[in-house]
Amino acid sequence: MSVQHYESVMRGLVAAYRAFSPTARKLGADAQLEAERGRARGAQEAAQRLESDRHRIQAAVRRAMDGAREAATRTAAQLAPGVAALPFDAAGWGSIGAAAPTHLRVGVSGDVPIIAPLLPTAGWYVEGNDAAALIRGAVLRVVAATPARRVRVDSYDPRLTGALGVFGELRERAAEIVPDSLTGAADLAACLDDLVGTVAGRAQKIAQTGHRSFEALMAAEPRLLEAYRLVVLLDYPLGVDERLQRELLRVAESAAGRGVSFLVQHNPAVQPEREVDPAALARLLRPVRAERDRITVAGIDGVAIRPDAPPGSHLFAQVAESVGAAASSASLPKVAFADMLPPRQEWWTPIAADGELKVAVGADGRTPAFVRLRSGNPPLPNVLIGGSAGQGKSNLLLVLIHGLAARYSPKDLEMHLLDFKQGLEFAKLGPPYWLPHIKVLGVYSDREFGLAVLRHVHDQMEVRSEIFKRAGKGNIADLTEAEGRPPRLLLVLDEFQVMLADDDAIADEATALLEKLVRMGRAYGIHLVLATQTIEGIQRLATKRDAIFGQVPNRVVLKTTPGDSQTLLATHNTAAAALRFRGEAILNENYGALDHNRTALIAHARDEELESLRKELWHHARVSEPPRIFEQNEAASLTRALAGPVEADGYSVRAWAGMPVSVAERPAAFDVRQEPGAGLIVLGDDAASALGVLTGVAMSISKGRPGDGFLLLDPMPPEPAIEQGIAALRQALRPSVAGREEIPERLLELRDEVRKRNGSEPWLHVLAFGMHRATRLKAAGSSDSWLNLGAETPASPLDALREIVQEGPAVGVFLYGWWNRLNVCADQLGLDRCHVNAHLFLRHPLDGVQQVCGPLTAWSSRPHRGLLRDGLSDEPLPTVTFAPLTLEEV
Secondary structure: OOHHHHHHHHHHHHHHHHHHHHHHHHHHHHHHHHHHHOHHHOHHHHHHHHHHHHHHHHHHHHHHHHHHHHHHHHHHHHHOOHHHHOOOOOHHHHOOOOOOOOEEEEEEEOOEEEEEEOOOOOEEEEEOOOHHHHHHHHHHHHHHHOOOOOEEEEEEOOOOOOOOHHHHHHHHHOOOOOOOOEOOHHHHHHHHHHHHHHHHHHHHHHHHHOOOOHHHHHHHOOOOOOOEEEEEEEEEOOOOOHHHHHHHHHHHHHHOOOOEEEEEEEOOOOOOOOOOOHHHHHOOOEEEEEOOOOEEEOOOOOOOEEOOOOOOHHHHHHHHHHHHHHHHOOOOOOOEHHHHOOOHHHOOOOOOOOOOEEEEEEEEOOEEEEEEEEOOOOOEOOEEEEOOOOOOHHHHHHHHHHHHHHHOOOOOEEEEEEEOOOOOOHHHHOOOOOOOOEEEEEEOOOHHHHHHHHHHHHHHHHHHHHHHHHHOOOOHHHOOOOOOOOOEEEEEEEOHHHHHOOOOHHHHHHHHHHHHHHHHHHHHOEEEEEEEOOOOOOHHHHHHHHHHHOOOOEEEEEOOOHHHHHHHOOOOOOHHHHOOOOOEEEEEOOOOOHHHOEEEEEOEOOHHHHHHHHHHHHHHHOOOOOOEEEEOOOOEOHHHHOOOOOOEOOOEEEEEEEEEOOOOOOOEEEEEEOOOOOOEEEEOEOHHHHHHHHHHHHHHHHHHOOOOEEEEEEOOOOOHHHHHHHHHHHHHHOOEEEEOOOHHHHHHHHHHHHHHOOOOOOOEEEEEEOHHHOOOOOOOOOOOOOOOOOOOOOOOHHHHHHHHHHHHHHHOEEEEEEEOOHHHHHHHHOOOHHHOOEEEEOEOOHHHHHHHHOOOOOOOOOOOEEEEEOOOOOOOEEEEOEOOOOHHHO
16 A cells, blocks of 8 residues: 555544534434424433434444544554554564564554654654654664664764664674764764765666666565665754765655665754755655654644654563574575576687676676676776675685686686685695696795795786787787787785785885786786785885776675775775675775675585586596695695606706795706715704705705715604605615714715715715714814814814815715704804805794895795705795605605
């Protein structure tokens, strides 16, 4: 029943009262006259007739009144179902959240409930002594009647009256329904900015879907996550200046039918600021006057409305408990990941002629929500994704990555994926079944590897630039396959701000590379997805925000704080803070502009369905080469590295000291040749890493020079962490072995062998593992024997060690040794360390590192990390140490 019909019924009720009153009087007079004329016929007969007529009149009036009352009550129940039409002391308040009411009870006339429309309208402009009480009751009815999380009540209380403080318990249980009251003009301005975007977005959505109103849209598309917005302004126009008034009028003019309504309490004692006309707002809303004993509502004229008894504190507590429980258990509408995938016949279809990549990541009602990447105009080259922890950012990234992989083939799209947090999401994308599009996979990456990937992508951009120059083309969409068109390159950086967090050279270079890639990459088919929880407090971004994000028009932001919403979207755009569900997001393709917000529910991807998709795509592509996989807390695989070649000839070999922190999977190596200074000194704690380094050196040399011999000096006591690695090394190389007790004698023998060799013999490689644990090296001579070169005193094992390290390389004897500290090594080999060229540091104090590598060297000791100085390069090279071999790998 329409509002006009309801109001007509109410006017009919009043007319019935007025019409039957004179009729009753006339009939009574006629009856009295008839009684007088028939007095002669007897008093008893007249009395009986009078009584009969009175009953007849009362019955007629009762039938008319009952009909009007039943019609009015029936209409009220239809337009204000459930608690929306109940008095506050009724028993039915236990049943809440049935449906968002279009009308609310404002009072009673006789025993007929009087209701007035609110949510479909722009709202009420309430005046009178009891205005605040009427507004409290209206808010209570709206919150109780509307399904959980389908309404949000924002309030502005500039006088700090606490008029809505009775909702404090509900605020604690469900702050997304009744958030804290706004008290300052800036807070109200932000709220109104959000409402402008909300009204604009809903108007566009209503127009696109062909519905007449927000209510019709919600009824037709239950998967929509939109909520009614009810805005309470207390003591208006207090705290409202010209700008706020302008925004208020702007929203109120378009609010009706958009799910936005106001409850304005006018305070006539407040002097409006200049250019603020309260009457202008009043004209846009329904006037209501609330006094202690009477309420009048515009449109329901001539009806005496009596206010209901106010709700008690127990009712507010009851509603808070019920609504809070419903909000915490409210089931989120589901969007299936399978529904986001293109039909199978469209899998791996060529990229569209305009060069646009697009992927459905969720739904806005029945409409898919796409993220688009486009190099051409208008450009959409890059994406910024944000959201607080636990709001579904990782799921969104997985949906985006897998959706693109299903839609486009590996020859058209390749991916570099880096995760800088301690998550496991990207770890699932590696072997045994990996997406064939992935070329680089960083699982819990660190800043050094992130920088290496940025350098690699920058190099790829330079290579592509040369291809474009040869073809005479300026955009990848114009380049044909015959002209050597490369695949699109998608670089996904989850928690990218980690690279920029410290004040160091890595942050400087990473910032510069990011700025260049987001600005220039689009023409060459390079697209960046930057994901973060927050970018607040990152100094590099404070100065480079516009330079970087000015090239990122695409924004997808899940629920977050008001501050982060504005940082990730745009100033005054707090829409992401108003989101209510995990997985709900704001999509914006215009740099976060408020009027371009679009709300969507991101599809939920279950692990098993993503795994099934990866497996299917992997089999379809028939790939054999896995991606470059990097994980910060894992050692490198020597077995995998040994599947590749070793650089060697008859004069030299490139010995492996680990894997570089880079995209290339060529091991970090140093030259071993028959020249002074050949060999390697490993310094620092961590026996397992040291063993991995020496094992990598030995195994690579053994593969490159199969005829060489090996000697293992092992003074280390048994340790479970290295026991199997030592056994595997011995089984793989079959070296000669000298334990702690045999080392002094073996060094003397080896020195004699060095003296006898002429350099044409097979090379001998000495693996000195843990020389800081070696004993009795000075036993045969004094500690000053190295200084007494002309003396006849017997040479000590320490003298022999020095001679082997210094003179051995020229005749094909090389030493690769591990000491725990630089000073211990210098004590054994001398301050010049026998002029050995190559050093590799593990977990070692920085002063020792800088003594060898230079005073400006920065080194942060971490597990499975090394710093290689090969004696040739200007800068030391960070490495990932090899894990010791296991017996199963030999």
